[in-house]
Amino acid sequence: MKIISKYYGSILIIGRSNAGKSTLLNTLIGEKISIISHKINTTNSNIIGIYNKNSYQIEYIDTPGNIFYNNKILNSLKNNKYNYIFFILDRNRWNYIEKKFVKILNKITIPIILIINKIDQINNKNILLPYINFLKKKINFISLFMISAKYKLYTNDINNFICKKLPKKKHHYPSNYITNQTKEFIFKEIIRESIIKYLHKELPYLINIKVNYIKKLKNLLNKINIFLLVKNINQKKIIIGKNGIKIKLIKSRSKKNIEKFLKKKINLNLWIKIK
Template sequence: MKKNITYCGHIGIIGRTNVGKSSILNKLINNKISITSKKSGTTINNIIGIKTIQQYQYIYIDTPGIEIKKKYFKKNILNKNNYLKLIIFVISTIKWLEPEEKILKILKKINISTILVINKIDYINNKKILLPFINKIKKKYNFIAIIPISAKTGENIDALNTIIKNNIPQSKYIYSKNEITPLSKKFLISEIIREKLIRFLNQEIPYLIKVIIESYYIDKFKICNIVASIFTKNLRQKKIIIGKNGKKIKMCHYLSKKDIEKLLNMKVKLYLKIKLFNLTQ
């Protein structure tokens, strides 16, 4: 009897900050596991998302935006991992600046098949400028494909899926068919809360605000009880998070609870605490 052939591989999603890497991951796996916001530097950890369709298993790694500062640039996924089978290099519209050049320099050294994704084309009014830009980029590197997309509208996501499928290697599955991420529920819950804080507080506090799930249990009524601590640097930032008459923290609580219930598919009681902590320690 002939064995079923399967295809599987790790796919790194890279690029500088705020180009839409997390939105692309969420679109590719049809699940929201990576938080998004308009603020640069929202993703601070590698987020793994898995999609399994028939004999194909795609393991995507959404990475923090690559910094051009030397001490940060050495810490990105390209320099410390050699298990990637495919790379999705994301840029925003037709912006090609110093960070892109530095990333390209690394790509030339590691020699991993790479797709260049031009995201946020919904912001480009005159689409005629895309073709000359693509022709210019083609001369820089031998990308296996250059594809303009919009993670926001979903434009060309299906075409991107097809390119990925055609370039994934034959291999055994690493994860079970129904798994969408190896990340713990506690981590995903903390990220949901952090996303709401970042979105509501915008530039008022640093994105490095920390959320830790102190308690997580399901009671006899099948309700998930969660106690989350929000750590911030000082009293000033604590007051900003709370907002006038507690308005901001109440809204963050409401939206976080809504998304957590969707994630867990059950009712949730969420308790938020704000604590002072030196985030540099």
């Protein structure tokens, strides 16, 4: 009996907030597990996405935009925990934030892959070559990709490239896994994304989301009860909105995305509760 070799690698995705890290993660694994928003600091913790193809398994780790004071991430970089680092750049944007990332990356020995994202928004492509030459002087990288994660332009090239570079190693996750996160975590992330979309300013970050109950019904619908915990009546009124419009929008969008994730219909109940 022929033994099939297996290949596995772990990749950390870093970059400024809104550079497209979460969009890229979702695109690479083909599922939406990391929430996306135009508001800064949407991703609050590391989200792991797992790409499986035949004998290849890639663990992608999406990070918050500000890792500069995150000792856990910084120590893992020093300890060479990852096979590669993806440094995501928002078009040709470059200021003190990118300089802070470069300062960290130039102190480690993990191979770095640069990814210039949102090329669909660059009207004058003539700026790219001078920009690449500029990057070569700032940071040592083994490869560079120019993509649009949102529109999935050239993103398949990344998975194909990494698969060829993976070391021969036993897989860390079952082949049907797409994330190490629980369903409850994914549900909360989906609802938090909807809250961020329809509410403004700092309120979405003050809401605590609690998955209270999940039940499989006889008709194959999942019944999911979720509480949105707020501090006072004013916050509750803002979430409900005039004539209940806000909470209806949040529920409708959340239900649609949870069903897409589960690939089945659900019965979603949302309640707002003062802590």
